[in-house]
Amino acid sequence: MIRFENVEKVYARGARPALDGVTVDVARGEFVFLVGASGSGKSTFLRLVLREERPTAGRVYVAGRDLSTISSWKVPSLRRSIGVVFQDFRLLPNKTVYENVAFALQVIGRPRHVIKTTVPEVLEMVGLDGKEKRRPHELSGGEQQRVAIARAFVNRPQILLADEPTGNLDPTTSLGIMRLLDRINRTGTTVVMATHDDEIVNEMRKRVVELKTGTVVRDEAVGSYGERESILPTIGGTPVLDAPGRNQPAIRVTPEPADLEAERAAEEAAERAAAEHAGPLVPVPAEPPVRTRRAAAAARRYPADDVVQQVLAENSRARAGREG
């Protein structure tokens, strides 16, 4: 789906390359974490996939297209097969939730009846059913990110790129976002996610590609985040400072009720879709996306609130363990 062949990217002449001989192959339907310190080339990687940048050397193939030779008028069609989610959500503040998602379809000229059916569908999937008329500033961070994901996914792209989607969110809300991304991954969408969030990476047990000063230093099929100290060497024991967004005072141990509600709604939507077997969004009645099997079983048994409480407890246990 995405193939990098010896890709090199130098932004300014004479500067250290942002990417240096990167060769990565991401198969269709894979879920890949891109980890590494700030400046290791994660964002450049994503920008190259979007063809916001062109490689200085080497070749980038995305969805069967060679991006080094693609003509600029074909770039829009490439981007229609890619959804993108950012740390800062990038929603339009003067548009409602519904309009924000519909915008993505309007500007690529989708007919109105398609928009009328797809947008509510995708909003239900992300758990924002009933909040169509809200504006972004009336939503919690988690909900805003769900809108952004809905917007990225509404056109059913083959690839979803996420640049630190949980960077601005508290751990529990992040977890909800990760479940959503996982659910999208199960529909066959290739997901590439750049992140600093070690908990998430360790819990998901997905492929991990680690970049360091522009080169791939690790590529494990079922990987963990790795040692924070080696990935984020200059920061040492306080990696929080290195993760943009993490340093915001908005870190809450207790997630916003709205986030929990959205998570519950999304979960229910997924279960409904699974139960009906009509779910175009969730074809496989999947095991819960994150956590261990034990936690997954628990998640099945308890209502979502309890799951969240349990997850919270486990989170704090894990953190206490690491810090102690």
Next chain:
Amino acid sequence: MRLQFVVTEVLQGLRRNVSMVISVVLVTFVSLTFVGSAALLQTQVDKLKDDWYDLVEVSVFLCPNGSTAPTCAAGEATEEQIDALRTVIDTELADVVAQTYLETKADAFAAFSERYPDGYQGTQLTEDDMQASFRLKLVDPEQYQVVADVLTGREGVEVVEDQRAIFQPLFLALNRASLLAAGLAGVMLLAAVLLITTTIRLSAMSRRRETGIMRLVGASNLFVQLPFLLEGAIAAVVGAVLAVGGLWLGVKYFVTDWLQQSVNWVAYVTVGDVLLVAPLLIGIAVALAVVSSVVTLNRYTRV
């Protein structure tokens, strides 16, 4: 869907920076009024030429008695010289001259007597005081110089005169006026281009979020840029329409209703001419807007 979306975007954009849009409208209005004035002045000059050049002739004055011109050293033009000149006019100038008429001294005196039956300024002139001349009507009055080149200096020709010379000062004045208008129009058009550029840049800046998302979700270049382009074009066209309206009023009240009434023997530009100029002005406005927006947009909203 697309159309409705684009229209909404355009209206939003126009509303968002009303003051800039108004300034674009005004500047295009003024500059295109100058362009239109220059065009109308030229039309006026052409009309006058059409009208008056039909009346004018080239006069080839033949040597009278006692002329000091070098070609007249032999005294009054002889029959042979006149015949030779006629041959030259009929052969060498056959393409240029439409009509030849020889005004003899007798003809000249007859015309003179008719015009001044009581004598000219108190002196009674005789037929011998008159001067014989060829009156040449040219196919194209502008080709006077050809005739002058061929005939000047021939034996028996004293001087070749172009009656157009009478109108020259007027045409010169009108031409200079239209040049001045065109020059001012040029400056104003430059201002219009810069202003449109700035307006579109501001508009693009204020909607950077939108355009950024549009690019990311794969909107085509045209779709991203079209609203901005239309904004500029609409403002410029409104300016052009105002300019046409202004010129129409000017011609109607200043020329048709006033000049025409007071000096009525001249053919003036009419409101019909204004309507002929209108497509030109609107075309210029659209071209200005499109060129300046494409240049700006390629720098600020490139995919």
